[in-house]
Amino acid sequence: GAGVSQTPSNKVTEKGKYVELRCDPISGHTALYWYRQSLGQGPEFLIYFQGTGAADDSGLPNDRFFAVRPEGSVSTLKIQRTERGDSAVYLCASSLGTGGKNEQFFGPGTRLTVL
Amino acid sequence: DQQVKQNSPSLSVQEGRISILNCDYTNSMFDYFLWYKKYPAEGPTFLISISSIKDKNEDGRFTVFLNKSAKHLSLHIVPSQPGDSAVYFCAAPGDTGNQFYFGTGTSLTVIP
Secondary structure, eight states, X not given: OOOOEEEOSEEXXXXXXXXXXXXXXXXXXXXXXXXXXXXXXXXXXXXXXXTTXXXXXXXXXXTTEEXXXXXSSOEEEEEOSOOGGGOEEEEEEEESSSSTTSOOEEOOOEEEEEO | OOSEEOOOSEEEEETTSOEEEEXXXXXXXXXXXXXXXXXXXXXXXXXXXXXXXXXXXXXXXXXXXXXXXXXXEEEEESSOOGGGOEEEEXXXXXXXXXXXXXXXXXXXXXEO
C-alpha cells in the first residue's frame, strides 16, 4: 500500500513569506507527527496529532508555526513570516496507534529553503 | 539538552566485517529504544527496537545491545553489506510515548 507522502518535495521561499507543507499519512493511521531535521542533526519533534486534535504541540518553536489536521487524515504545517533559520527538512510520520511501541512510518520529507 | 546522543558522525567498514554503531542516553526513564535507517532523499525507516527489560535483541544480521547501567546501546551489523550504507539514528520515546527523541545520526559507509 501507499506510504506516507509529502508535498512539495522541495520548497524555496524568501524570508518573510508564508509556506504550507502537506502530509498524507498512511490510510487508517490515527496518529500523525511532524518533525524538523536540520543539517547534521536528527529529527526534532514538532507536533503530534491524534485524530483531528493536536495532542502535543510542545515542539513547535514559536507562534509562527501552526499545524492542522481538520479531517483526521491529511495534515498541513504552516509557517508564517519565514526566517532563514527555518531552513530544514520537514518530516511527517504516521502510526496506527499511540505510544512508543507503535512504529512511526516516515514520509520522504519536504526540504524547505528560506533565502 | 540532547537526551539521545550519537557521538560518531561517521563510520567506514569493509564489506563482510562487523559495523558497530553506538548511542548514549541521559534519561533513565526511557523504556524503549529504536534504531532507524535513512537513505538520502528518503524518510527514516524502522530497523530494530529493544525494550529496557532486555539487554539484547537480534533480527537477522542486526543485533541491538542495551547496557542500562551505562545508559548505552549499540547496533551491530554483521556481516556488513554495501546496501547497509546509510545514516543510522537511535531514538527513544518520551514520557507520553508520542514524542520521539532522536540522536544526531551516524553515517555508515560499507566499502565493497
